[in-house]
Amino acid sequence: MSTPTPHLYLVDGSGYIFRAYHRLPPLTNIRGEPVGAVYGYTTMLWKLAEQLNREDGPTHMAVILDASSKTFRNDMYDKYKAHRPPAPEDLVPQFPMIRDATRAFSIPCIETVGLEADDIIACYAKAALAAGWAVTVVSADKDLMQLIEPGLDLLDTMNNRRIGPDYVIEKFGVAPELLGDVLALMGDSADNIPGVPGVGPKTASKLIIEHGGLEAVLAAAPTMKLGKLRDNLIDHADNARLSRELVRLVCDRELPEPLEDLLLKGIPDAPLREFLEHHGFRSLLTKLNASAAGGPPATETVATPQPVDDTPFDLDAYECVTTVEKLDQWIEVATLSGFVAIDTETDGLDATQAKLIGFSLCVAPGLACYVPLAHGGTDLLSEKPPQIPMAVALDRLRPLMADPSVLKIAHNLKYDMTILARHDVVVAPFDDTLVISFALDAGRQFNHSMDELALQHLGHKCIAFTDVCGKGKAQLCFDQVPLRDATRYAAEDADVTFRLWKRLKPRLSREEATTVYERVDRPLVPVIAAMEREGVKVDAEQLRALSSEFAYQMAALETEIHELAGHKFAVGSPKQLGEVLFEKLDLKGGRKGKAGAHSTDAAELERLAGQGVPIARKVLDWRQIAKLKSTYTDALQQQVNPETGRVHTSYSLSGAQTGRLSSNDPNLQNIPIRTENGRRIREAFIAETGNVLLSADYSQIELRLAAHMADVPALKNAFANGDDIHSLTAMELFGEVNRDTRGRAKTINFSILYGISRWGLGGRLGITADEAQAMIDRYFERFPGINRYIAETLETTRERGFTTTLFGRKTHFTRIKSSNQAERQGSERAAINAPIQGTSADIIKRAMVRMLPALAKAGLPNVRMLLQVHDELVFELPEADVEAASIVIHDVMANAAAPLVELSIPLGVEIGTGKSWGAAH
Template sequence: MSAQNHLYLVDGSGYIFRAYHRLPPLTNIRGEPVGAVYGYTTMLWKLADALHKEDGPTHLAVILDKGSHTFRNDLYDKYKAQRPPAPEDLVPQFPMIRDATRAFSLPCIEEAGFEADDLIASYAKAALTQGWLVTIVSSDKDLMQLIEPGLDMLDTMKNERLGPDHVIAKFGVPPEKLGEVLALMGDSVDNVPGVPGIGPKTAAKLIAEFGDLEAVLAAAPAMKPSKMRDNLIEHAEMARLSRVLVTLKDDVPLPDTLEELHMKGIPEAPLREFLEHHGFKSLLLKLGAVADAPVEIPASSAALLPADPPCDHSKYQTVTDIEQLNLWVGAATQQGWVAIDTETDSLDATRARLVGVSLCVAPNMACYIPLGHGGNDLLSEVPVQIPMDQAIAALKPMLADPAVLKIGHNLKYDMTVLARHGITVAPYDDTIVISFNLDAGLHGHGMDELAATHLDHSCIAFKDVVGTGKSQRGFHEVALNDATRYAAEDADVTLRLWRRLKPRLALEGATRIYEMVDRPLVPVIAAMERAGVKVDREELSRLSAEFAGQMETLEKQIHALAGEPFTIGSPKQLGDILFEKMGLKGGRKGKSGVYSTDVNELERIAASKDISPGVEMARKVLDWRQLAKLKSTYTDALQQQISPETGRVHTSYSLTGAQTGRLSSTDPNLQNIPIRTEMGRRIRHAFVAEPGNVILAADYSQIELRLAAHMADVPQLREAFLRGDDIHNMTAQELFGEVNRDTRGRAKTINFAILYGISRWGLAGRLEISADEAQAMIDRYFDRFPGIRNYIHETLNTVKETGFTTTLFGRKTHFSRIKSAIQHERQGAERAAINAPIQGTSADIIKRAMVRMMPALAEAGLPNVRMLMQVHDELVFELPEGDVDAAKPVIERVMATAAEPLVTLSVPLGVEIGTDKSWGAAH
């Protein structure tokens, strides 16, 4: 033990919430929720046991908040007013957590009228005055103000010591200046007002330049006219108030003296009594080793749980009578969580017929409830199973019970299927979304891949159950014992994945993106898929015929240019014509010996200024291909995808299909309908409203450029958006010194291309200039907007160091090939990484708007407004004509403020809204 006194001050509130989010819901032997208590006890045990190590504390106290009202509320009644109440199942655990602290014979200190941070500051000051070392166990930014020689912080989640260098790296100022920065930037979580429009980077720059808050405010009138200057002047008093609010009070009378915090070990009796009271058997097993060996906090809190046994299919049950089903429902209800899965006869959730439901309450404790098994004809044998209406009546209350957490994998599908039987599934966790929020970019998120990755388990293949080819059966025709092995395994694996993945959310900083962005979106998307969108079959038929006629004309022209007929859709025949017969230069063959004729190759040829027949043919082939794709993918396919039940087309959205977090869609893919071509716009005209309704399209205006202005801290762009200027005109003026149609078009291309990490060669191709000219243009852009260059540099440095990028909302996107030795792989990863934080933040914002939209419309008395589609930066609605005037301001407000209060942007989010009878006309 160190000869010098060393005081550890544990931020108990931080420990409590970390413990709560790191473990699945657990109950003790009396059925009380104790997940947070168990996690807190384990974490505190490890820390207290460090007393036996050389660098461990000689004195220790856990500091807690006594209540929500402190002297800061008296100074500012809105302080922390926006904080949501503690989760219902956490509230009863607070007294138990205090009991846990006392069970370790550790001081548990709290004082009415003061925050825990104030007590920590006061104890730290007292200890430092006496020459002690102090360690604050927390990663809270407010407490970082206290760091000085002799005082550091310990982030137990990362097992990292935090000193002055950490504060400087994170906030750009040393600890003693951090309060000045916090006062300027404010805090949306604690509702500290700060100065609007000033974020951490700008605040740090101002403090670095002027020294402190008062100096900044004094200098504001002489600053260059800007929105920031105006805000500093207008909100000076709120900034001064914020400085008081973020200042930690270090003269609170100490409830216990420093000497009373002295640690002498962990007496066994009270700790054993506490553990036995709650039935914490795994911790009781470790109790005998307390004095000799520390209890380590595992890297993943999933390791706190007993190791799951291998999947044992023989233990799965087939539930075929109502009494047995009631027992399973009762077990799930008593426990408080259950994994669920549905089996159907179709991949299309909006058309699928429910065949069965599987449940799992613990590893290997899973069942399958067949509901629709039997052959396709009257002579087929129908097995004994619970009548559908009885099973639904038994399952429905549990699936809607707010006290029972439902766990699914791609739960959106199950929600859609069950909604057709009047069942609402809530509350819920979705393991496919959790996996995506943790590991986007590292691997796929399908159940089979996750089971192999995390559980070392190979799932039963669907084809092994239903067969393949001509012998394939529907799942409703599968024998019940085979169906049970497959279906119950799905629920079992889902539960096991949840037990492994859910605790990582808090440990790896992904809780916010899961809870505040993606998880709430699951039922919203399910509702959109069920709503579908009406398409005009006759218009699609007309377009198909027109496209076919245009393709036939182009085919004749292409054959004439080639001097012979050939199959235009054949890469080999087309390549031979272009590069062998017509002699075009630059052709490249693949491993198969066939010339490449992909879109990039044809666009390269078509961009040539040569007027040879080969170049002309390449251009016509591109036109032919576009028509062929539009015809096959949309005008033909959409007619086949109209539901006979609803008369509408129902796309399927995926939350995990795009690495950056954007939604993707399939069957049909709405994201790829062209908007820049007349033919693509005509397809959008086929998406129509029902009689008496209209289509409303609400589109974020240049959202990625706006986010770039904020995230890269580009004053020119930010101020231009605040003024409402045409951003491309401004860029043209900055780069070319004049604004005309040509320079504005080039500026627009550059604005977006730079954000996608375009190379000199890529820009040269888009602008039809030389690579040297393109590089000079890029250099000039960075000279005019150095913030963009710095953003790109910082983003690449960060992703190379950590392996991932992060959005403003905390979404991580991993780039495993960022250090690849293969140049094109590395450069591709770098380009994607540059754009990922911006595009990902844009995706996060529109997702938050979608989650808030329907409640806001309902509150405004507009229940007949339906959200139908999300396409890139656009939301599409269908609504009665008479609701348009009332709905527009609600939709605009929700979209414009979607980032708040989690993120406060320094630029406004512009929203453009149009209405008409069709999507194409409304856009």
């Protein structure tokens, strides 16, 4: 299995401190010592370390400092840096503090006598690149820009800007490879690099571009037109060559500390606290306290249980906020503390339609409020309670929700985000306790609802919604609930969310779930919210027409079925159908269900139909049409949102244990396609005028991943060559390829991924278990690796209790060691499948996260992502954009695993377009 690409951050500590000194105010610490630069340095380092495991963030980090003023460059040129003025008096004492600060973060501080920081950085950079790592040099130094190449960039933390080749070309006119030549020609007065007199950046870059390099410039000098420039180039050629050597970075020295030792572990608590207290950095201490509560104490790698926050729940302490002044106070506290849990209350479960009724905030355990916005009277006679006008409250809320220095915490934020987005409230940055819980505990015996998590982690039983609003027909809308009860319920949710976050967030890093959370699931939340808001257009007329056609067909079939049975009965009732088949008609029943009744499922009916029982075929036909009508043509018409005229599904981010999404209300991930009648339903999913639907799907992604993860040479080669994988399997297993053997091979390919038994395979292929076993043996023989993958997966699952995907997503299997054989074997089959299905889910999720930014960057802002169906993405776009968008979509999907995971097989993506979803396939 591949592991994520390490990303080494090399901080140019010396460079930073000089810039910080000049750019920051002259702060002093509690003892009156100057610490402006140290303060700036500390916050900068903290911000970097916080990015641990984020997209493009560090996995490894080191701070590089200058050890002494004399280096080998002074041996080359005694005037090197000779004119540099001494460091300002109030900066000198800050140098050792920089080392203290670095140590406080448990980050290695590297300095080598005789080498400048730039050289050490170059050595580490080259070594890391050679090892296949990504490198970011935290510096804005022009000398270090020489290092830029694929896989390495610079980061200027003063303005949070990434510096790549484009920047160098823009600034110096040449690519990073030629930057050294330009720097040599132009010289540097600060470092006292002589260069060539009269040549500045402009001339230097012009000359290098013209001649292609420093030596070429010097060689061409005598042929240049007479003048000062020509003379200087000739007279100072040696100085230019010396300068070239002075700016050349040394990159071949032995590393003082091996790369692996630079592993970044997170923000440590104790040493950092000591450092901050020593200087009295109060705002940073506040931040530490907050992240100690919520963030990972990363020095502890042992999964010790967190002390339970013993602030008891006091539902009557929650405040009901009905004045702007009070609301402002809560918002101010939230802003100062930097963390706020939020929950919205609405009148429904469909976020694209529900009305906002109020919201609750929590800033610390037990410290929560409810802000009612649209509560009516509790009955017809009573008056509306006084509330802040919605527009006013939202105007106050908006800046807090968008404040980049305040973390917003919610449980299933996707819902609240959608509600708030409809009021132009943007939420960022955020954490989502539902998504965190799923990243930690997928597959465990509890679901990830707030109520269950509160019980599980806080031992607290939440007020049930039905306790507040009742249930069934008499259920009240939340806006009818008296404010006192509404406050208890709503503020409790925010309080619980905050406490859950404190319990769960630190576990992410301890349990190695940060990558999946930060780089796959969390960034997906706003993407899914946007997709849900887009919805998809359906042709309700066409559905209506299909419904009546199906009704007609069903009626005809029903009559025939009743005649064949000899009496009327409910064809849709398996119980009654069973009685007709197995008692009245006295047919031989096969399998029996839990209740002891004979099964009447499609497999049984097919068997009977094959034996020439006419009623069986009729019932099969009737069932198919009944299913299509009730689940799709009838239901979908009802699901059209009157405001948008489109159908908006809801995706569950925690629905499937393997990491897949699931879709509900309506489920748009099971729209028919396999039968002719079914396909007609897909044709009712259409694009707006002037637009088309584009469907892009991964071809055979799970088999490809199996080939990679189990390391099966024959399969990997076949995918690399673009061969038909089922034909290959057919050839290997049966020695010939025809329709029949290819079909059987396809069944076997899938069966293996699901951990099928010989009985199961025998049943599917219509052969005996022994024959099936022989076929499985042959498969393992022909595709070595699969067997080992299965054995290893089961072994580690038994050992650790969970499986992992290539991206580190865990699925827990609590019954993998069950003494109940059926339970155990079921878990084993699921465990064999989970890494493959889960990796596939990770990959398409990453593609989704990157898709809209990639399209926007390509100048295609009008492409909208509408649906995800496990290995397929559906877009709606202007017809004119199809060609350009296809390229971007293909590219993003095909490269979605990189750079976190390098696959040894290509990811195939097939794209189709059409006026309808049916036509796009």
